[in-house]
Amino acid sequence: xxxxxxxxxxxxxxxxxxxxxxxxxxxxxxxxxxxxxxxxxxxxxxxxxxxxxxxxxxxxxxxxxxxxxxxxxxxxxxxxxxxxxxxxxxxxxxxxxxxxxxxxxxxxxxxxxxxxxxxxxxxxxxxxxxxxxxxxxxxxxxxxxxxxxxxxxxxxxxxxxxxxxxxxxxxxxxxxxxxxxxxxxxxxxxxxxxxxxxxxxxxxxxxxxxxxxxxxxxxxxxxxxxxxxxxxxxxxxxxxxxxxxxxxxxx
Amino acid sequence: xxxxxxxxxxxxxxxxxxxxxxxxxxxxxxxxxxxxxxxxxxxxxxxxxxxxxxxxxxxxxxxxxxxxxxxxxxxxxxxxxxxxxxxxxxxxxxxxxxxxxxxxxxxxxxxxxxxxxxxxxxxxxxxxxxxxxxxxxxxxxxxxxxxxxxxxxxxxxxxx
Amino acid sequence: xxxxxxxxxxxxxxxxxxxxxxxxxxxxxxxxxxxxxxxxxxxxxxxxxxxxxxxxxxxxxxxxxxxxxxxxxxxxxxxxxxxxxxxxxxxxx
Numbered sequence: 298x299x300x301x302x303x304x305x306x307x308x309x310x311x312x313x314x315x316x317x318x319x320x321x322x323x324x325x326x327x328x329x330x331x332x333x334x335x336x337x338x339x340x341x342x343x344x345x346x347x348x349x350x351x352x353x354x355x356x357x358x359x360x361x362x363x364x365x366x367x368x369x370x371x372x373x374x375x376x377x378x379x380x381x382x383x384x385x386x387x388x389x390x391x392x393x394x395x396x397x398x399x400x401x402x403x404x405x406x407x408x409x410x411x412x413x414x415x416x417x418x419x420x421x422x423x424x425x426x427x428x429x430x431x432x433x434x435x436x437x438x439x440x441x442x443x444x445x446x447x448x449x450x451x452x453x454x455x456x457x458x459x460x461x462x463x464x465x466x467x468x469x470x471x472x473x474x475x476x477x478x479x480x481x482x483x484x485x486x487x488x489x490x491x492x493x494x495x496x497x498x499x500x501x502x503x504x505x506x507x508x509x510x511x512x513x514x515x516x517x518x519x520x521x522x523x524x525x526x527x528x529x530x531x532x533x534x535x536x537x538x539x540x541x542x543x544x545x546x547x548x
Numbered sequence: 549x550x551x552x553x554x555x556x557x558x559x560x561x562x563x564x565x566x567x568x569x570x571x572x573x574x575x576x577x578x579x580x581x582x583x584x585x586x587x588x589x590x591x592x593x594x595x596x597x598x599x600x601x602x603x604x605x606x607x608x609x610x611x612x613x614x615x616x617x618x619x620x621x622x623x624x625x626x627x628x629x630x631x632x633x634x635x636x637x638x639x640x641x642x643x644x645x646x647x648x649x650x651x652x653x654x655x656x657x658x659x660x661x662x663x664x665x666x667x668x669x670x671x672x673x674x675x676x677x678x679x680x681x682x683x684x685x686x687x688x689x690x691x692x693x694x695x696x697x698x699x700x701x702x703x704x705x706x707x708x
Numbered sequence: 709x710x711x712x713x714x715x716x717x718x719x720x721x722x723x724x725x726x727x728x729x730x731x732x733x734x735x736x737x738x739x740x741x742x743x744x745x746x747x748x749x750x751x752x753x754x755x756x757x758x759x760x761x762x763x764x765x766x767x768x769x770x771x772x773x774x775x776x777x778x779x780x781x782x783x784x785x786x787x788x789x790x791x792x793x794x795x796x797x798x799x800x801x
Contacts, residue, residue: 298572298573298574298575298583298729303795305795305798306794306795306798306799466565482573484573484574484575484580485574485575487575487578502791504729505729506729507572507583508572508573508574509572510565510567510570511565511573512564512565513561513562513563576731583728585725586721586724586725586728586738587721587724616727616728616731616732616733616734617733617734617735617736618733618734618735619735619736619737620737620738657731657733658731692738693737693738693739694737694738695724695734695736695737695738695740695741696724696727696728696734697724697725697728
C-alpha cells in the first residue's frame with residue numbers, strides 16, 4: 298500500500314529534519330497523480346524560514362508544456378529547473394528522478410526517459426527540513442494529488458543507467474546502496490526512513506492506496522524463512538557493505 | 549529429504565511482480581504481505597531452485613493467508629514453470645494451474661489460514677526435477693465470494 | 709434514474725477495496741454487497757419525491773437535482789466521519 302495525498306485537504310508528510318542540505322543530491326520516487334492540471338511536489342527539501350530556498354522533485358501539470366517531471370533548484374527566490382520532454386499520464390504509476398550534481402547541473406527523468414539538463418547556476422542554502430507530497434518551504438504549497446511510494450535520496454548523482462534500474466522497479470537499496478541516505482518504502486502509514494531514521498508527521502491525515510510494482514532481491518530460502526529482524530539487518534548490510542557489482546544489471 | 553519436509557520458502561519481498569495485474573505490497577501489523585484484489589485476478593511470481601534432495605513424490609504448496617472479512621470463501625490458483633535447461637527465457641511456460649477452491653475464510657479478521665495446493669510429480673509440476681531452476685505463480689481466482697483483498701504472507705513448498 | 713448495472717458493480721468493487729485498505733472487517737459476501745448496493749440505489753430512486761418534499765421550499769426551488777443529491781451525500785458522509793466529508797468537499801470547519 299502506498300501513501301495517498303488529497304491536495305484539497307492539504308495532506309502531506311513533513312519532517313523537521315533533512316538527510317541532505319546541498320550538492321550532490323539525487324531524489325527518486327514512484328508517483329500516480331489523479332490530476333494532470335496541477336503542479337505537485339513529490340519530494341522536497343527546503344528552508345523552513347523562507348519561501349526562497351529549496352530543492353524539489355516536481356510533477357508539473359501547470360507548465361503548459363505537457364505534464365513533465367521538473368527538477369527544481371530555488372535560491373534567493375529565483376527558480377531554475379530541468380524539465381523532461383516526456384509527460385506523465387493520469388492514474389498511472391510513473392517513476393520520477395531528479396539529480397543535482399552542482400550549482401550548474403541538474404537533471405530530470407520521467408520513467409528514466411525524457412531526460413533534460415539545466416545548467417543555470419543556482420545554489421539553494423539554509424536547507425533544514427523535508428516534505429513528501431508538498432514543498433517544505435515556510436508556507437507549504439504544491440500539494441500532491443495522488444499516491445507516492447518508494448521515496449529515496451542519495452548523496453551522489455545517479456547515472457542514467459542507475460535511473461533506468463530504478464524505473465524498472467528495483468528497490469532503491471539495490472542501486473548505489475553505499476550512497477543511499479534516505480529510503481522510505483511508504484507501505485501503508487509507515488512514514489519512517491529506514492536508512493537514516495528520519496520520521497515524518499502526517500499533515501491532515503493522508504490515506505493509503507495500492508503499491509507500485511517493486512522488486513526486492515533476496516536469495517531463495519531453502520528451509521525456514523528469515524525473521525523480520527533478520528530481513529531488516531539484511532537491508533542494512535546490503536546498503537553499507539555490498540554495492541551492486543558493476544555490470545550486473547546492465548541493460 | 550523425506551515426505552513432508554520443507555523444500556523452499558518464499559516471503560512477500562521475493563515477489564517478482566508481473567507487468568500487469570500484480571499482487572501489491574502491503575503490511576499488516578508490520579508484517580509484509582501481498583494483497584490480491586477482490587475483482588481483478590492478480591498474481592505473484594517467485595523464482596526458486598528445486599533442491600537436489602527432492603525425491604520425486606510431488607509437492608504441496610502451502611499458502612499462509614489472511615483477510616479482513618469474516619464470511620465467504622477464497623479460491624487460489626498455483627502453477628509451476630520448469631526452467632532448468634528447457635525453458636526459453638524470453639517467454640513464460642507455466643503448466644496448468646492447480647487450484648484449491650472454496651476454502652472458508654477464518655472467522656476472525658486477521659486470523660491466519662494455510663491453504664494447501666497439491667501437485668503430483670510430472671506434468672502438474674511442468675516435469676520439474678531436482679536440481680532445476682523454476683518459477684511458481686500464485687494467483688487469486690476472483691470467482692470466490694470473500695468480499696475483500698486476500699493477503700499472502702508466505703509460500704512453503706514441501707515434499708508431499 | 710438509478711445507476712447503471714456497470715456503475716453499481718464498480719461501486720461494489722470500490723467499497724471492497726476501500727474497506728480492505730482500512731483493514732475494516734465486515735460480514736458480507738460479494739453477492740450480499742452487490743444486493744446491498746442495488747437496494748440502496750433503488751431506495752434513493754424511490755425516495756426522491758419524499759426527500760424533496762422534506763426540504764425547505766427555498767431548497768426545493770433553488771437547487772438542482774444534482775445539488776440536492778450532493779447535499780444528501782454530504783450529510784450522509786458527515787455521519788460516516790468528518791474526515792470522509794472533508795475528502796468530498798474540502799474544508800469542513
